[in-house]
Structure formats: structure tokens, C-alpha cells
Amino acid sequence: MIRDTSGQDVQLTPASPWKNPRLLKRAGLGVAAAAFVVWGLMSWQSTNAVDASVSLSRLNIAAVERGDLVRDLVVQGKVVAANSPTLFSPAQGIVKFAVKAGDTVEQGQLLAEVDSPQLQNQLAQESAMYNKLSVELARQKIQAKRQRLENTQKADLAKVDLTAAQRELKRAELSMEKQIISQLDFEKASDDLARAELEYKQAVQNSQLENEALTFETQTLQLQVDQQQLQVEELQRKVNELNIVSPVDGTIGSLAATQRASVAANTPLLTVVDLTSFELEAAVPENYADDLGLAMEVEINMGGRKLPGEITAIAPEVIDNQVVARVRFTGNQPKNLRQNLRLTARVLLENRSDVMLVKRGAFLDQTGGRFAWKLNDQQQAVKVPITIGALGLNQVEIVSGLNEGDQIITSAADELEKAQLVALKD
Structure with missing residues (x-):
């Protein structure tokens, strides 16, 4: 009888590899080797993560500091010349220059003359009218004096009549007491006194009214004379201005008209430079x-x-x-x-006082003042966002993005255009 293989099979329990010292040692060495390889790879990647490299000799480095910033503009x-008046023709006429362009002149010196017959004729007419009004005013004053005397005379005569009527009434009263005159004569004396009083009162009032009227007429004529005098003085001033003199010490800048030219009123003639x-x-x-x-x-x-x-x-x-x-x-x-x-x-x-600032450089134009390359301790420059404030002639204010003591690249370079991390070479 052939026996089967069931009796030959023996079930065995596998041993744990962690209990074997040799296997543990080998595993530890493997892990250490793998960690070394990973560290090497990371170190290699870190060394080669820079976007560009630039020589330090091509760059300008400046430190961020705190101080006072003067915002200025060049x-x-x-x-x-602060004073260069232009002289104009006061009236229409013919101009005659007494100087040339470039001549040195003094204040008050005659520069040009304008011959204006029209203005001079107008001055003569207005002067004649002024003289006429002045004569009329003098005549009015004499007439007023004569009229006042006549008014005073009328008032005085009325007063004399009043005094005589008062004496006649007293005489009539005495005669009436002695029955010398009749009642009719007495009443007539009373009526004469009343009439004399009324005439005197009216004479005084008329004298006052006529004196006031004379004063008013004299004042009216005086105002006309004053007005005419102002017109004459204004025309005289214009005639005097036909002789154009220098208002300052200086030099003739330019002549705006030619010699003996006909010019209109308010035409520019020449310029004097102080x-x-x-x-x-x-x-x-x-x-x-x-x-x-x-x-x-x-x-x-x-x-x-x-x-x-x-x-x-x-x-x-x-x-x-x-x-x-x-x-x-x-x-x-x-x-x-x-x-x-x-x-x-x-x-x-x-x-501005006590602000963070850094030396102004071409990096502002390269980035528009939005970024800067800050140096780290690994001889590298990192691109960081910044905010700038006031711009001075040699410095710029740093609002945010940098701290006091940081060093940045202030110059511009093509390698920095798109680089985030730049290696700096000696």
C-alpha cells in the first residue's frame, strides 16, 4: 500500500525579521543612505534655484536707514528782468525817438516825443472854455454882491417905514386921549403900522430867499468851472505825456516803431529793461x-x-x-x-523727518518703484515688493517692504529684469 504525502508536510511559523539583529543593521544603513541621497538632491536643487547671477562689481548697494528726507525738484x-516796462503812445501822432535799441538810459531821461496836433488843439479849446467860465463866475459873484446889497436896502427901508408907523401910532394914541384927532385918523394910523410890519417882514424874507438863490447860482457856476478845470488838467497831463521818459534806470530793449512813424493811441513804442x-x-x-x-x-x-x-x-x-x-x-x-x-x-x-529712506537709483525706473532686490546672508539678492513715498533729489522714502538696516541693489541690470533670486559673484 502506497502512502500519500500528507504525512510529509509540516506547518512552520515564519520568524519575524525585526528580531534578527543583522537584518536591522542592514535596514538602518539603507535608511541612512537614502536620507543622504535626498539631502544631496535637495542641496543640489537649492544651489541651482537662482534665476541669474550678477557680478558685484556691476552693482551699487545701499543700506536702508532712518533720517530726514527733503522732497525737492530740480x-x-x-x-x-524783473522789471521791463513797455511804454505806449498816449495819443495819435508822429513819434520821434531820442534813443536807439541797446542804449543805456537813466530814470527821467527823454526817450521819445509824440507830436499830436489834435490833442494840443483840444487842450487849447478846453483851456479857453475854462477861462470863459472863470470870467462868468467872477461876474456872477459881483452880481450876487450887488443883489444882496439891494435886498438889504429894501429890508432896511421897510424897517424905517415900520419905525415911522410905530411913532405915528403913538402920536395918534396921545392925540386920541386929548380928543385932538378923530377916531378915523386913529384907526388909519393903526392900519399904517400893520401895513408897515407886514412889508418889513416880507422884505426880510424876500432878502433871505434871494440871497439863497444867488448862493445856489454861484455854486452851480463854480462846479462848472471846477469840472472844466479837471478836463483841462487831464488834457494837460496827456500833453505832458507826449514827452516819453524812462521810468527806471536800464537799457532800451527794443523799438516797436520806426522813426517819424504815424502811431495810434495806446500803440507800444519801446521797452526799457531794468x-x-x-x-x-x-x-x-x-x-x-x-x-x-x-x-x-x-x-x-x-x-x-x-x-x-x-x-x-x-x-x-x-x-x-x-x-x-x-x-x-x-x-x-x-x-x-x-x-x-x-x-x-x-x-x-x-x-519729512524721521522716515526710512534709501539712496535713489536706477532700480526705481526699472521696476516703477514697486520692487527691490534685498541681499541675504547667502550672497544672494531676493526680489521683494516695496512701497515708496516721497522722492528726493538723492534719496527715496521707503513706506513698506524693507526694514532699517536692509541692503538692496540700487542700480539696474538686465539680469534683474525677470529674476526672483539672484546669485551675487565677487
Whole structure:
């Protein structure tokens, strides 16, 4: 009988590999090797994660610090005469110049004459009318005196009649008591006294009214004379202005008419430039127009010298995207200033104290002031977002994104254009 294999099979329990010291040692070595490989890969990836590399010799580095920032604006300007009056013809006529363009003149010096027969004839007519009215006024005053005397005489005669009537009434009263006169004569004396009183009263009132009327007529004529005198004085002033004199010490800038030319009234004739007083006419970009203000301090650069000044006028219109401002020298004006001399001016717009700031550089134009590359301790530069504030001539205010003591790249480079992490090489 053949026996089957059931008796040959023996069930065995597998042993746990964790209980074998040799296997545990090998597993530990494997894990350590894998960790080393992963660390190496990560280190290799970290080393090669930079987007670009730039030599430090090509870059400018600046530190963020805290201090005072002066917000300013540098503009170009030209020197112009602060006082350059243009003289006009006072009337229609023929002009005769006594000077030429470029001549040096003094205040009060005769520059030109305008021959105006029409104005001179008008002055003569008005003067004659003034003399006529003056004579009439004198005649009116004499007539008024004569009339006042007549009025006074009438009042005095009425008073004499009144006095006589009063005496007649007293005489009639005495005669009536002695029965010398009749009742009719007494009453007649009373009526004569009443009539004399009335005539005297009316004579006084008429005298007062006529005196007032004479005074009124005299005053009316006096006003006419005064009015005519004003017209004569005005015409005389215009005739005197036919001799055109220099209002200031200076130089003749230009002649607007030719010699012996016929000119109309209020026609410009010539310009006098006062060389003792100059101002700077500066062109300011229109986006800074709202920041300008009168009496704002200005620092004028003239051949390395810094001269103080202030804004005295701001043009209300914008021409070619610029606003013209006038700057006056506040200190002693330089003696070597010339018309149309080109100078640089620094307008002090604002002064901010205790703010974070950094040196101004080309990185502002490259990123529009929105980013900066900050240096880390691994000789790398990381692109970080920033917010800038006021812009100064040499510095810029940092509102956020950087801290005091941080170092950033202030110059521009093509490698930084799209790089997030930049390696810096010596």
C-alpha cells in the first residue's frame, strides 16, 4: 500500500525579521543612505534655484536707514528782468525817438516825443472854455454882491417905514386921549403900522430867499468851472505825456516803431529793461504744479554757488506740459547776471523727518518703484515688493517692504529684469 504525502508536510511559523539583529543593521544603513541621497538632491536643487547671477562689481548697494528726507525738484530756468516796462503812445501822432535799441538810459531821461496836433488843439479849446467860465463866475459873484446889497436896502427901508408907523401910532394914541384927532385918523394910523410890519417882514424874507438863490447860482457856476478845470488838467497831463521818459534806470530793449512813424493811441513804442533787478523764470512739469506755492524756498545753482530764492508768481496756464514759475533772489543779487542766462534751480517742495529712506537709483525706473532686490546672508539678492513715498533729489522714502538696516541693489541690470533670486559673484 502506497502512502500519500500528507504525512510529509509540516506547518512552520515564519520568524519575524525585526528580531534578527543583522537584518536591522542592514535596514538602518539603507535608511541612512537614502536620507543622504535626498539631502544631496535637495542641496543640489537649492544651489541651482537662482534665476541669474550678477557680478558685484556691476552693482551699487545701499543700506536702508532712518533720517530726514527733503522732497525737492530740480528744474531749468533762464534769467529775465524783473522789471521791463513797455511804454505806449498816449495819443495819435508822429513819434520821434531820442534813443536807439541797446542804449543805456537813466530814470527821467527823454526817450521819445509824440507830436499830436489834435490833442494840443483840444487842450487849447478846453483851456479857453475854462477861462470863459472863470470870467462868468467872477461876474456872477459881483452880481450876487450887488443883489444882496439891494435886498438889504429894501429890508432896511421897510424897517424905517415900520419905525415911522410905530411913532405915528403913538402920536395918534396921545392925540386920541386929548380928543385932538378923530377916531378915523386913529384907526388909519393903526392900519399904517400893520401895513408897515407886514412889508418889513416880507422884505426880510424876500432878502433871505434871494440871497439863497444867488448862493445856489454861484455854486452851480463854480462846479462848472471846477469840472472844466479837471478836463483841462487831464488834457494837460496827456500833453505832458507826449514827452516819453524812462521810468527806471536800464537799457532800451527794443523799438516797436520806426522813426517819424504815424502811431495810434495806446500803440507800444519801446521797452526799457531794468538791469538792476533780475528773476529766474523756471519751467516746472505740470504734474508738480499742484505742489508749488508762493514764497516756497528755492536753491539756485550758479557756477557751483548756491543762491537762496523764493517763488513769487506761478502761471495759471499749462504750456507744452509745463508751468512757468517766477523765482526772486532773496539774498544779495549776483552782479554778473545777464538776460537769458541759463541756471539750474532746486525747488524745496517738502521736508519729512524721521522716515526710512534709501539712496535713489536706477532700480526705481526699472521696476516703477514697486520692487527691490534685498541681499541675504547667502550672497544672494531676493526680489521683494516695496512701497515708496516721497522722492528726493538723492534719496527715496521707503513706506513698506524693507526694514532699517536692509541692503538692496540700487542700480539696474538686465539680469534683474525677470529674476526672483539672484546669485551675487565677487
